[in-house]
Amino acid sequence: MNHYELLNIQTDCDFATLKRAYYAKAKQCHPDLFSNSPEKTEAFRRLVEAFNILSDPERRAKYDESLRLRARVRSSNLSPESILDTDADDTLEELIVGNSPPEDATLMTLFRDLERTVVFITWREARTYYAERRFRIASRLFLKLVVLAPDNILYRVYLARSFFALKEYSKARYHYKAALNIGERRSPPQNLMTVREELDRLRKKENPLLHRIRKALFPGNAAPYVPSDEQMIREASRAMQNILDSQERKRLGR
Numbered sequence: 001m002n003h004y005e006l007l008n009i010q011t012d013c014d015f016a017t018l019k020r021a022y023y024a025k026a027k028q029c030h031p032d033l034f035s036n037s038p039e040k041t042e043a044f045r046r047l048v049e050a051f052n053i054l055s056d057p058e059r060r061a062k063y064d065e066s067l068r069l070r071a072r073v074r075s076s077n078l079s080p081e082s083i084l085d086t087d088a089d090d091t092l093e094e095l096i097v098g099n100s101p102p103e104d105a106t107l108m109t110l111f112r113d114l115e116r117t118v119v120f121i122t123w124r125e126a127r128t129y130y131a132e133r134r135f136r137i138a139s140r141l142f143l144k145l146v147v148l149a150p151d152n153i154l155y156r157v158y159l160a161r162s163f164f165a166l167k168e169y170s171k172a173r174y175h176y177k178a179a180l181n182i183g184e185r186r187s188p189p190q191n192l193m194t195v196r197e198e199l200d201r202l203r204k205k206e207n208p209l210l211h212r213i214r215k216a217l218f219p220g221n222a223a224p225y226v227p228s229d230e231q232m233i234r235e236a237s238r239a240m241q242n243i244l245d246s247q248e249r250k251r252l253g254r
Contacts, residue, residue, distance in 0.1 A: 002067060003050035011064065015055065015128040019121065022051045055124035057131035119148050123155070130158060135165040146175070153179045157195055164198070169206040176202065 004011050007021040027033070029043040053059045126141035142159035149155060156179035163172035176199040183190035 003054055003063065006046060006050050007054070011067075015125050018051070018054055019125070022047070022055075055121075055128065057128055119145065122148075126158065130162060133165070135162045138162045139166065151182050153182050153190075153192070153195075156182065157198075161198070164202055164205075169202060172202055173199065173206070 004013075007018070007025060009017055009021045013021075025047050026044065029040045029047060031037065031041045031044055034040040053063050122141055122145055126138050126145065129135075129138035129141065139159060139162035142155055142162055145152070145155040146159055156175045160172045160175035160179065163169070163175065176195055179195050180192055180199070183192040183195070
């Protein structure tokens, strides 16, 4: 039984249908509802695995391709191992994005938390709309995620990308900068060069003349990265120097 059959959905179903099917099935096998029955626990694990793959546009595309390959294998009597690769499981990474899981958390406890995790469901739904280039809907969902987890860099960047695609450049610039500020506060600080490159492309699109001036002042790349604490020191030093210069001019009668 493949993931679509497990959820009783069509292979071309949209995210809303997938989500409804997932919640309906979860009520039938969630371990908490059946005294942690081993059979129900295993059924729920398979259900979460199916949703985890089908709710991710990229992983769903790979899974669909694997189904097509299996169909060819069955029709040609080839060995599946000769052409199929094992899909790397990034479940843990995605489940804990923006969160601080307890040290004793296991994959199973994270899977069980998935059914109650609004943030995760919203993240997958937003990514689906983004992949479909439905940026207006995606931006609303990414904004909801930013409100729920304001220090999550990934949510900020995808929100900025959505606004960029919608040509709402000032909003995109704001969230790109917010992502950079969050990265700067991390320990150790994260330079996030990809985000800087995207911000530079946005500035070029938004104001080509100003972008050319910036490039002339800082040839070879965008303006150099300067941590905010260093920026504050520089600004304070400039302000102090201006005061001293002003006092000196007054003393000399200029």
